[in-house]
Amino acid sequence: GDSVTQMEGPVTLSEEAFLTINCTYTATGYPSLFWYVQYPGEGLQLLLKATKADDKGSNKGFEATYRKETTSFHLEKGSVQVSDSAVYFCALSEDYKLSFGAGTTVTVRA
Amino acid sequence: NAGVTQTPKFRVLKTGQSMTLLCAQDMNHEYMYWYRQDPGMGLRLIHYSVGEGTTAKGEVPDGYNVSRLKKQNFLLGLESAAPSQTSVYFCASTQPPPYEQYFGPGTRLTVT
Numbered sequence: 001g002d003s004v005t006q007m008e009g010p011v012t013l014s015e016e017a018f019l020t021i022n023c024t025y026t027a028t029g030y031p032s033l034f035w036y037v038q039y040p041g042e043g044l045q046l047l048l049k050a051t052k053a054d055d056k057g058s059n060k061g062f063e064a065t066y067r068k069e070t071t072s073f074h075l076e077k078g079s080v081q082v083s084d085s086a087v088y089f090c091a092l093s094e095d096y097k098l099s100f101g102a103g104t105t106v107t108v109r110a
Numbered sequence: 111n112a113g114v115t116q117t118p119k120f121r122v123l124k125t126g127q128s129m130t131l132l133c134a135q136d137m138n139h140e141y142m143y144w145y146r147q148d149p150g151m152g153l154r155l156i157h158y159s160v161g162e163g164t165t166a167k168g169e170v171p172d173g174y175n176v177s178r179l180k181k182q183n184f185l186l187g188l189e190s191a192a193p194s195q196t197s198v199y200f201c202a203s204t205q206p207p208p209y210e211q212y213f214g215p216g217t218r219l220t221v222t
Contacts, residue, residue: 043114043200043213044153051208053150089152093209096141096160097168102152 003029006090006101013080013108021075021104023064023090031092033057033066033073040088047075047079047088051056112136114214115145116201122220123191129185133201142184143211144176153200160182177180179188179205191221 007022025031032051036044048057053068062077073090085108090101123129133142135222140161147154159178173195175187179187181211184203188195200219 032210034210036213042212043215044202046210047214049208050212061188094206096206096209097144097158098209098211099151102150 002040002094002099004090004092004099004101007104008103009099010107013106015081015108015110016079019077019080019106021088023073023075023101025071025073025092027094029094031094035064035075036089036091038089044089046100082108082110083107084108112172114201114212115208116214116217117121118217119215121209122222124222125192127191128187129191131199133184134182135203136182136219137203137212139203139205143202144186145200147200147204148172148197150157156186163193191219196216
């Protein structure tokens, strides 16, 4: 079945550092790919998405490119802020159900 | 536009008690979902619905029941709560495609 594997955390960074969270997937077809973010005490929010190969999703300074050849969708941000501290989930959808990775906790220190 | 709302936000139950969690969405979405989130395990799908009057089992359905009598509401029931059901429960909804899901704020349930 479909599955998502993402980099284990926790990840601790200093402000203005570069962030990368690796995500790879297994799917039988051509899934849509998502990154969700969960701030402390809140529900999940869609951060960005890509629906086909070579698409780049971007939002709030975060980017991820749908790489079919490597079955990857790595999340990157060039300069993180304290407010980026959260749990990040990679997910895929081939139909109306999402498959989530286990989540990566990111802490950014001032 | 409230999006997806959940009630209650917090609840403490004793083993064997029952309760119902309510999820409501105002986006006219066809599909609705219930997940549980446990530390280190991401989100696991409990039950879902692809339309009013329909429900289906997800990955971890045991001990839970659901109903979708109205399109905008999706109820999750625990008939006899167990400590293993201590978790944070999230509801979500979506429209096709690409099926990006919109989540509620969650319900934190503790079973003692």
